[in-house]
Amino acid sequence: MTGKPLVSIVLPVYNGERYLAQAIDSCLEQTYENLEIIIVDDGSKDHSVQIVRSYTDKRIKLICHDRNRKLPAALNTGFGHSSGAYLTWTSHDNYFAPNAIAAMVEFLEENPGVDFVFADDYWVDEEGQIIQVEKNGPVERLAESSCLGGCFVYTRRLYETVGPYSEATFLAEDYDYWLRALAKFTFFHLEVPLHYYRQHSSSLTARFADGEAFEVELAARRRNLGRYPWRNRIALHRAHLSAAFRFLEWERRSAAARALLWAIAFNPKSVTKYPVIVAVLKMCLSRDVFRRLHRLKHALFSAEADGS
Numbered sequence: 001m002t003g004k005p006l007v008s009i010v011l012p013v014y015n016g017e018r019y020l021a022q023a024i025d026s027c028l029e030q031t032y033e034n035l036e037i038i039i040v041d042d043g044s045k046d047h048s049v050q051i052v053r054s055y056t057d058k059r060i061k062l063i064c065h066d067r068n069r070k071l072p073a074a075l076n077t078g079f080g081h082s083s084g085a086y087l088t089w090t091s092h093d094n095y096f097a098p099n100a101i102a103a104m105v106e107f108l109e110e111n112p113g114v115d116f117v118f119a120d121d122y123w124v125d126e127e128g129q130i131i132q133v134e135k136n137g138p139v140e141r142l143a144e145s146s147c148l149g150g151c152f153v154y155t156r157r158l159y160e161t162v163g164p165y166s167e168a169t170f171l172a173e174d175y176d177y178w179l180r181a182l183a184k185f186t187f188f189h190l191e192v193p194l195h196y197y198r199q200h201s202s203s204l205t206a207r208f209a210d211g212e213a214f215e216v217e218l219a220a221r222r223r224n225l226g227r228y229p230w231r232n233r234i235a236l237h238r239a240h241l242s243a244a245f246r247f248l249e250w251e252r253r254s255a256a257a258r259a260l261l262w263a264i265a266f267n268p269k270s271v272t273k274y275p276v277i278v279a280v281l282k283m284c285l286s287r288d289v290f291r292r293l294h295r296l297k298h299a300l301f302s303a304e305a306d307g308s
Helices: 020-028 048-053 071-080 100-110 156-162 173-182 212-225 229-249 253-266 268-272 274-284 287-307
Strands: 007-013 035-042 060-065 086-089 116-124 130-134 152-155 187-198
Touching: 007 020, 007 071, 007 100, 020 035, 020 048, 035 048, 035 071, 048 060, 060 071, 071 086, 071 173, 086 100, 086 156, 100 116, 100 152, 100 187, 116 173, 130 187, 152 156, 156 173, 173 187, 173 212, 212 229, 212 253, 229 253, 229 274, 253 268, 253 274, 268 274
Parallel strands: 007 035, 007 086, 035 060, 116 187
Antiparallel strands: 086 152, 116 130, 116 152
């Protein structure tokens, strides 16, 4: 470990007893050994704290919140107690590949002009069976999508400049942070899967699958990219128009209307364009009526083609 910079891994947990040990083990079993693992229990009611206390590795630090303060606050607590030159975090239901930290730290050490490196994810099911490899990035898409995944390491310089995670952006705290960081620092994508991202019914993603997280992401996008509307207006338009269609799929018409109005505000000329007109019709008509009109349009085009 001599000469290698310290890496701080923050591991927030809330009622995570089912998967927590695997997450901790994946940190302890890294081929890169100069680590501190700061586990922040965010008011768990299960056996999470007992599981952490069963470990004797001196690299583990346990900090307990007396109540559930949610993920951004847990992250801020953890990083506030960190000492590493490099920083990262993972959730209690996800876990690292053994060489993840070594690969990302090696890249940052060899490329001092880069302050944030991210890799790809394996998506796994509840039992840890691989579902697919999720290719994250490219970073150029960040204006339109939270696309960096769950495997990353960044420098203390970035952390000290960007500051804490926003506790007002629960469900999109990572996306908000990346947008803030990207405005000042260089990111790089390691195109190799180094992290296991678990898909299960109790995850935050699954529990807020009706679009609440999506709305918070949109707000973060407007807040960060809206500072430079002349540069980002088309990306903001596309993101909000895409969101409008997503909200319609979830039968959230009020949210769809808000997203569509923002899309038009960022690009007023789009009001006469086909995608915006379709979105308006979808909001004004029931799903069944819209499908019938859609089928009628195709039938008319087909009849016109047959008659030509």
